[in-house]
Structures are given as structure tokens and as C-alpha cells.
Amino acid sequence: MSEPTSQTTISPHNQQPLVTRSYPSQDELSVAIQRSAAAQKVWARAPLQERIAVGKRFMDEFRNMITEIPTELTLQMGRPVSQGAGEVRGTLERAEYMLSIAESCLTDVSLEDTDKPGFRRFIQRTPLGVVLVIAPWNYPYLTSINSVLPALIAGNAVILKPSPQTPLTAERFSLAWTRAGLPQDLLQVIHLSPSLTSFAVQHPSVAFVSFTGSVPGGRAVDQAAASAKDFKGVALELGGKDPAYVRADADLEYTVAELVDGAMFNSGQSCCAIERIYVHESLFDPFVAKFVELVKQYKLGDPTQPGTNLGPVVSVASAERIRRQVADAIKAGAKALIPESLFSVAQAGTAYVAPQVLIDVDHTMDVMMEETFGPVVGIMKVSSDEEAIRLMNDSPYGLTASVWTNAQANAQSEAAFLTIADELSTGTVFLNRCDYLDPALAWTGVKDSGRGVSLSKFGYDQLTRAKSVHMKIRT
Numbered sequence: 001m002s003e004p005t006s007q008t009t010i011s012p013h014n015q016q017p018l019v020t021r022s023y024p025s026q027d028e029l030s031v032a033i034q035r036s037a038a039a040q041k042v043w044a045r046a047p048l049q050e051r052i053a054v055g056k057r058f059m060d061e062f063r064n065m066i067t068e069i070p071t072e073l074t075l076q077m078g079r080p081v082s083q084g085a086g087e088v089r090g091t092l093e094r095a096e097y098m099l100s101i102a103e104s105c106l107t108d109v110s111l112e113d114t115d116k117p118g119f120r121r122f123i124q125r126t127p128l129g130v131v132l133v134i135a136p137w138n139y140p141y142l143t144s145i146n147s148v149l150p151a152l153i154a155g156n157a158v159i160l161k162p163s164p165q166t167p168l169t170a171e172r173f174s175l176a177w178t179r180a181g182l183p184q185d186l187l188q189v190i191h192l193s194p195s196l197t198s199f200a201v202q203h204p205s206v207a208f209v210s211f212t213g214s215v216p217g218g219r220a221v222d223q224a225a226a227s228a229k230d231f232k233g234v235a236l237e238l239g240g241k242d243p244a245y246v247r248a249d250a251d252l253e254y255t256v257a258e259l260v261d262g263a264m265f266n267s268g269q270s271c272c273a274i275e276r277i278y279v280h281e282s283l284f285d286p287f288v289a290k291f292v293e294l295v296k297q298y299k300l301g302d303p304t305q306p307g308t309n310l311g312p313v314v315s316v317a318s319a320e321r322i323r324r325q326v327a328d329a330i331k332a333g334a335k336a337l338i339p340e341s342l343f344s345v346a347q348a349g350t351a352y353v354a355p356q357v358l359i360d361v362d363h364t365m366d367v368m369m370e371e372t373f374g375p376v377v378g379i380m381k382v383s384s385d386e387e388a389i390r391l392m393n394d395s396p397y398g399l400t401a402s403v404w405t406n407a408q409a410n411a412q413s414e415a416a417f418l419t420i421a422d423e424l425s426t427g428t429v430f431l432n433r434c435d436y437l438d439p440a441l442a443w444t445g446v447k448d449s450g451r452g453v454s455l456s457k458f459g460y461d462q463l464t465r466a467k468s469v470h471m472k473i474r475t
Contacts, residue, residue, distance in 0.1 A: 004193050007164040012078035012312040012351040013303050021167050021191040026199055032188055033159060036130045037205040039185035040157035044127050048106055051153050055099045057180035058149075059092055065172060069141075071304065076166045077137050078311040078351065079266055080303040090437075091141040094455065095149050097439035102153050105460040120471040125464040127155030128233070129207035132200055134221065136213045137165035137314060138269045143237070144173055146443065146454040147210040148187065151463045152177075156208075157186045159200065163213075165314060167191055194220075202228040208463065212237040212271075215371075215448050235452025235462055238445065239371040240271045240399035244434060245388040245420070246287060247405040248280040249413055254432075255404040256290040262402075262434040263377040264298060264355055267313050271449075272400045272428075272435050276368050277379045278388045284381045288359060291379070292337045295355050300343045312351035313374055319351045322374035326356055329367040334358045334378070363394055371397070385416060389423045398446035402430035 009018045024032065043051070070084025109123040131151040135144045140162060151158050162170035170189040177187050192200060201209050201224040209232065211221045218236040225234045244259055262274035279287045303311030313319050330336055337357045340346055346354035353374050361368050361378035368378050382388045392401050401424050405413045421429040427444040430436070437443055442456040453462050 003195060007167070007191060007193070009076055009165055009167060010315070011075050012314055013074075015316070015351070018075055019167060021164075023191060023193050023196055026196065029190065029192070029196055029200060030203065032185075032190060033130060033200065033203050033205045035185040036157040036159055036188055039183060040127070040129055040155070043152075043157065043183060043186050044155035046155070048103060048153075051155065052099055052102050054177075054180050054182050055095065055102075055149060055153050058177050058182070059095050059099075061176040061179040062088070062095075062173075063092060065176065069172065072168055072172070073140075073166070074303045074311070076168060077140075077314055078303050080308045080311045082306050082309065083266070087139060087141050091145045094142070094145050094437070094439040098145075098150050098455070098459065099153065101457055102150075102460070105457050106154055106464070118473050118475070120473060122469050124467040124469060125154070125460070126467040127464055129156060130159060130205050131156045131463060132159045132161065132206045132209045134161045134197065134209065134211040134213065135163060135166075135170065137163035138266065138271075140166040140169035141173065142437070143212045144170065146212075146237075146459065147235075147463070148173070150454075150459050151210075152182070152186060154460055154463045156463060158188070159206070160187060160189045161192050161197060161200070162189065164191070197221075198224040201225050201232075204228075204230055206232065208233040208235070210235045210237075210452070210454070215239050218450060233462070235454070236450035237271070237443070237452070237454065238448060238450035239373075239397055240273070240445070240449055241275050241369065241371050241395050241397040242272050242400045242402075242434070243392040243395070244274050244277045244402045244404060245382070245385075245392060246277065246279040246283060247385070247403065247413070247416070248282045249406040249410065250280075250283065250404040251406060252283060252286060252290065256287060256294060258432070258434065259377075259404070260291060260294045264295065264310060264375050265435065267311055267353065268375040268377075269313060269373050270435060272437075273373075274402070274434055275372050275377060277377060278382045278391055279379060280388075281381050281383050284379075288337070288357070288379055292357050295338055295357055296342060298343075298355055300352060300354065301345050310355065310375065313353050314351065316349065316351050318373065319353045320348075322353050322372060322376060323348075325367050325370070325372055326358070326376055329358055329361060329365045329378070332365050333360055333362075334365060334367065335360045363391065369395065385420055389420060393423070393425050396448045398426045399449040400428040400430060400434070401426045402432075402434040404432055
């Protein structure tokens with residue numbers, strides 16, 4: 001079978017071709033990477049304040065695009081147009097925070113306080129070189145900013161490989177950086193086939209790879225990097241099957257509203273979406289009733305229309321996989337609480353999937369163990385914190401988990417939350433919120449959710465290396 005030479009983006013809501021992009025040859029890709037490497041050597045010598053100034057101008061340019069981005073994003077990946085501006089605001093929030101801490105994270109670490117007479121020692125934060133960023137389609141701006149901005153500010157060059165589902169997002173991202181005055185070749189957007197992506201990962205001028213996507217995709221990137229002739233760093237932000245635990249003292253109205261949004265926003269297509277919920281038996285029946293009532297109010301339909309708050313999933317193939325997972329659960333004894341007839345647009349052969357709430361589920365079912373990445377949630381009854389902890393940890397994933405309890409008004413509940421948090425095998429533990437990235441906190445996962453860190457001060461550590469300078473002063 002011959003290698004593809006181009007890719008075509010299909011709009012999820014109408015299954016029509018949107019844009020086509022060509023792939024480079026291996027030689028063309030190699031030349032582009034080498035141009036990045038040459039540009040990076042000059043950029044690394046630029047003063048840090050100059051690099052930060054470019055980052056701030058990028059924010060201004062990107063902010064100016066806020067009216068253009070939502071519709072363009074909707075056509076590519078299907079999120080309702082009414083929700084697109086939120087990704088722009090979140091991208092700017094992350095950029096602003098990472099710029100605000102850049103100086104403290106990237107300046108030399110002085111050891112003068114402990115130097116002996118006649119010696120001077122310090123530690124530099126040195127850029128790695130060329131960073132390959134492989135971005136996903138579900139939150140293309142939010143995920144790209146996590147790596148692209150700190151990589152550039154730290155003095156690296158970036159090759160940005162967008163998902164074939166959202167090629168225009170990377171091109172717009174690059175345009176904002178170019179308008180901000182970023183020198184040529186420091187950020188190159190290159191559309192790549194899987195084999196070309198492996199070639200780029202293994203290229204000797206690529207020093208680090210940041211991948212966000214599926215577990216199989218992450219495994220392929222990791223294997224490609226491991227087979228390269230040189231040693232290179234790899235960060236993997238992968239899937240999730242994120243749980244929530246509703247304790248007996250939770251505020252029912254607040255908790256239901258937050259968890260419905262955490263499960264259904266972006267049609268559940270988030271690595272940190274709520275996909276399974278464990279509810280204390282004393283609250284189970286009223287919680288489920290309120291949850292179902294709220295889900296039934298969603299408006300599934302054409303995402304280009306302002307009244308829609310639930311759009312299609314990314315593809316017909318994805319929709320079929322989600323429907324199959326739900327059907328398998330029902331066949332195994334699960335009970336579906338949302339009549340599909342409420343959402344007439346959700347038909348076989350389309351990317352529209354009706355939201356679904358399942359009870360009578362257990363951990364023998366894929367719907368409670370494997371990532372769904374759709375508007376589906378399973379809810380189980382538990383009798384204690386200990387049972388909830390056991391079930392929350394019974395997963396191949398470990399990205400985020402959330403606990404819902406009246407901790408603000410009850411010191412005993414707060415202590416219980418902290419005890420639960422200590423026992424959870426996950427990268428982030430939330431109290432009374434979910435599905436959110438605070439840029440001041442390290443974004444990381446355990447188990448099949450990946451490895452590495454983005455955001456926070458640790459995000460800069462990942463994109464630089466420590467270089468020790470040890471000086472003996474001779475007089």
C-alpha cells in the first residue's frame with residue numbers, strides 16, 4: 001500500500017470535506033527540522049525578557065482572533081459554536097500564567113550563600129533544542145499552549161504537528177506567533193502522516209517529543225523514540241477514565257450540576273471528563289434522579305447553531321465505538337436511563353451520539369474500565385469511603401479524580417477528603433470541582449494516563465536541562 005500524500009478533514013456535523021493538507025517528503029521534513037535547529041541556536045541566545053515580550057505579544061494577537069476561532073473550531077471538530085470562546089480564554093489564562101513565572105523558572109540558580117571562598121557555583125536552565133509537539137483535536141489550542149509557549153520561552157524551537165481533524169487551529173496559532181514577531185522557523189506547523197511522524201520523532205535534531213492523545217498513539221511515539229539512535233525525552237499526556245465520588249454529606253444540587261457538565265461538556269471528549277461516578281448509598285436514588293433530569297435537558301444538534309449545547313462526537317467511527325460500548329454494557333446487565341428517542345438526531349451512520357446515563361454497572365464492563373470519550377457515564381452505589389477508594393483506583397488510568405463533600409463547612413469532611421486524596425493513584429485530585437486545569441498546578445498522570453509534566457513551574461523543567469557551572473577562582 002502506498003503512503004498517503006495528503007489528509008482531508010471531515011466536518012463531524014455534516015460529514016462534508018472541509019480542508020485538505022499535503023504531507024512533505026522525508027527529505028523536505030528533514031530540511032524543515034534542520035532549519036528549526038539552526039534558528040533555535042540563535043533564539044537561545046536572545047535575552048529571556050525579549051522572549052517573554054514575544055510571548056505577551058502573542059497573547060494580544062491571539063486575543064484578537066476570539067471572534068474568528070469558535071466557528072472555525074466547530075467546523076473542524078464539532079464542539080458547539082457557543083462554547084468555542086471558552087477555549088480561547090483558557091488558552092490565554094495558561095499563557096499568562098506561564099509567562100508570569102518564566103523568569104523565576106529560567107534564570108540561573110545561584111549557590112552563593114553556600115559557596116566557599118574562592119569558588120562560585122550556579123545552575124543554568126538550558127533549552128533542549130528542537131521540540132516536537134504532537135497535538136490532539138479535542139482541545140487543540142489548550143493542549144498546544146501547554147507545551148509550545150514554555151518551549152519557546154525557554155529558548156527551544158518547536159515543530160507543531162496538529163491532528164488531521166484540526167489542522168487550521170495550528171495554522172492560526174502559528175499566525176498569532178508570527179504576528180507577535182517570533183523569528184522565522186522557530187515555530188513550524190507541519191502536517192504529517194503516521195510514518196512521517198515516526199520519522200520526525202526519530203530525527204537526530206529533535207531533542208524532545210511532547211505527545212497528547214490516546215494510549216495506543218502514545219505507545220507508538222514512545223516506541224519510535226526508543227528505537228532512535230540517540231536518547232531523547234518523551235512526555236506523554238494520554239487517556240483517562242476519571243472517577244468522581246459523591247460522599248453522604250455532598251450538596252446534592254451543586255454536585256449534580258457540576259458532574260453533569262463534567263461528563264457532557266464537549267460531548268465527553270476530554271481526557272479528564274467524568275466517566276464514572278460512585279455515590280454513597282444514602283444519596284444514590286435522589287442523585288441519579290436529578291442527574292438524569294438534567295441530562296435530558298441537553299440540546300443535541302447542529303453545533304453551528306447558537307442554541308445547541310451538545311454537538312456530535314468527532315467521527316462516525318467514534319460514534320459507533322461509543323454506541324457499541326453502551327450496548328455491550330446493557331447486554332451485560334446495565335440499565336440505560338436516557339431514552340434515545342429524546343435525541344432524534346442521534347442516528348446510526350452519523351456522528352451524533354445521544355447522552356446516556358447507566359446504572360447497575362460494575363467493573364466487569366468496559367464502560368467502567370475503558371475510556372469512552374463520549375457523552376456517557378456509569379453510576380455505581382457505594383457504602384463507604386473505603387469502597388469508593390478501591391473502585392476509583394481499580395483502573396488502568398490515573399489522570400484526575402474528584403471528591404464531593406461539604407468540606408467548606410465541616411472540618412471533619414475536609415480531613416476525610418485529604419485522607420481519600422492520599423490514597424488515590426492519580427495525577428490530580430479535586431475537591432468539589434472537576435474537568436479543569438489550573439495552570440499553577442502540575443498537569444500529570446500515572447499508569448496508562450502517561451508520564452511527564454506540563455504547566456506549573458515543573459512544565460519548564462521538562463523543556464530544559466540543568467547545566468551546572470563550577471568555578472574555582474584563582475588569584
